[in-house]
Amino acid sequence: GAGVSQSPSNKVTEKGKDVELRCDPISGHTALYWYRQSLGQGLEFLIYFQGNSAPDKSGLPSDRFSAERTGGSVSTLTIQRTQQEDSAVYLCASSMDSSQPWNTIYFGEGSWLTVV
Amino acid sequence: KQEVTQIPAALSVPEGENLVLNCSFTDSAIYNLQWFRQDPGKGLTSLLLIQSSQREQTSGRLNASLDKSSGRSTLYIAASQPGDSATYLCAVGTYTGGFKTIFGAGTRLFVKA
Numbered sequence: 001g002a003g004v005s006q007s008p009s010n011k012v013t014e015k016g017k018d019v020e021l022r023c024d025p026i027s028g029h030t031a032l033y034w035y036r037q038s039l040g041q042g043l044e045f046l047i048y049f050q051g052n053s054a055p056d057k058s059g060l061p062s063d064r065f066s067a068e069r070t071g072g073s074v075s076t077l078t079i080q081r082t083q084q085e086d087s088a089v090y091l092c093a094s095s096m097d098s099s100q101p102w103n104t105i106y107f108g109e110g111s112w113l114t115v116v
Numbered sequence: 117k118q119e120v121t122q123i124p125a126a127l128s129v130p131e132g133e134n135l136v137l138n139c140s141f142t143d144s145a146i147y148n149l150q151w152f153r154q155d156p157g158k159g160l161t162s163l164l165l166i167q168s169s170q171r172e173q174t175s176g177r178l179n180a181s182l183d184k185s186s187g188r189s190t191l192y193i194a195a196s197q198p199g200d201s202a203t204y205l206c207a208v209g210t211y212t213g214g215f216k217t218i219f220g221a222g223t224r225l226f227v228k229a
Contacts, residue, residue, distance in 0.1 A: 004159075033217070042205065042221035043160075056216055091159060099215050101147040101167040105207075107159040 002026075004108035006092050012114045013082055021077045021111045025094030032075050033093040033105065034067060043091065049075060050099070082115045089113070118143045118210045120220035128226045129196055137191040137223045139206030144184050148209040151180050151191050153202045154222070160205065164191070196227045 005024040013019050025032050034046040045059040049069040060066070064083075069075040079086055089110040095103040119142045129135050139149075147168050152160040164173045164180040166189070172181040179192040193200060203222040210218055 031215075035219070043207075043219040045216055045218060048216050050215070093160075101169075101209060102165065104162045104165050105150065105217060106162065107152075109159045 004092055004094050004106055006090075006108035006111050008111055009109065010112045010114075012116060015084060015115055016081055018078065018080045019082055019113060021079075021090050021092075021113070023075045023077070023092030023094075023108060025073065025075070025092070026106055028096070029094035029106075030072060030097050031095045031103075032069060033095075034075070034077050035091045035093065036061075036088045037091060037110070038088045046077070046090075050097075079113075082113075084115045087113055087115045118146075118208060118218045120206055120208055120218050122204075122206055122220035122223050124223060125221070126224040126226075128228065130228050131196060131198060133196050133227075134192070134194050135196055135225075137193070137204050137206075137225070139189040139191070139220055141187045141189075141208045141218075143210065144187050146184065146208045146210050147215070149180075149182050149189050150207045150209070150217070151178075151189075152205045152207060152219075154205060155202050163204075193225075196225075198227045198229045201225055201227050 007022045033048040035043040064080045067077045091110045093105045093107045095105045121140045123138045150165045151163045154160045166182040177194040182189045203224045205222040206220045207217045
């Protein structure tokens with residue numbers, strides 16, 4: 001596609017429910033990144049994919065968070081048993097190749113998650 | 117562990133003023149540094165990317181410099197305009213078990229007309 005597409009753009013869920021956030025990267029981009037941004041805060045790295053593999057999952061806050069990427073394209077971030085502290089904007093980004101220093105990262109508009 | 121710090125956290129200037137935003141990072145083993153702009157309720161837009169072998173990049177009224185050895189970068193904005201009002205984030209590309217980009221908390225800029 002023309003840009004990084006994320007869905008849903010807004011999600012309100014009840015505490016304890018599971019949510020899935022989807023990211024469709026720019027066509028041809030092999031690297032995909034997930035970040036979390038809490039209100040008024042900077043970006044917190046969660047996980048990145050190079051192709052379908054995730055070399056670094058160290059940023060996932062707990063075992064309630066998981067992510068997958070299939071076919072080297074769309075990625076899904078799943079949060080199980082949501083808690084109020086999970087409320088944040090979840091930003092997805094992609095780039096041509098994570099290992100090349102000249103590759104700019106392009107961000108989607110984010111998925112705004114509110115846990116009530 | 118790579119940490120990125122941006123100073124100041126917020127800045128308010130009158131229109132037309134030249135200004136400098138600062139970014140520092142703790143580990144000089146980076147492969148690039150990027151400056152992004154974020155408007156309220158929006159995603160991030162890349163402004164400039166400096167590879168680790170480069171010293172600066174320019175785009176229009178923006179100039180970014182990189183001093184890897186001292187762990188510093190500056191974003192210079194010339195002749196600021198109200199439309200420049202946004203949050204500016206600095207991010208370094210680093211390799212720790214995989215290539216990833218670490219962000220600072222940002223500088224919130226307000227340009228008064």
